[in-house]
Amino acid sequence: MDFKSSDTIPGPRTEDHLPHTAEAAVKIVIVGGFGVGKTTMVGSVSEIKPLTTEETMTQAGVGVDDNYGSETKTATTVAMDFGRISITDQLVLYLFGTPGQERFWFLWNGLFEGALGAVVLVDTRRLEVSFDVMGRLEERGVPFVVAVNTFPDGPRHSTEELRTALDLSKDIPIIECDARRRASSRDVLMTLLRFLHSLAVEKAPV
Incomplete structure (x- = not known):
């Protein structure tokens, strides 16, 4: 999914410093297999110019990285993507996109530190690459929602078919999205926040 075709936010991006009204900042990670649209999602929704660590793909990945569905992809994230979005005047989300290739997964542990929740971005052409991703989140106790990026x-x-295929419990939200569209990516983040809120309510003492 080409970042260049993503939505752009009208007018100049905001300054990198936090709004003076911000009272809380939350770390969210966006994870998924190679080429599922993580960089695109961060870029489409971020209110600041996103930081990316994309490098030109080389022969090192031939026979190692699964690029099915992304054969025209010429660059790949090797460390992380970073963006920011203000949900309200008081609440700001810091977005960290992880590298998708398995050979870079050793970087994930550091990115998961302090994360309140995660978005697992899924490509229905390659559902199998999502299992290890979700397993790592479950091991670390990071709550997540599943966003199905709708490639043409x-x-x-159906949601139930995906839930069965991904072996997800009935309480984990699944939402379709177009990672190129800011409104769609923002809906995914709002779904995650509502899910995190419901978990907090369940754990609250009566």
């Missing part, structure tokens, strides 16, 4: 040539499945 990707097969469509």
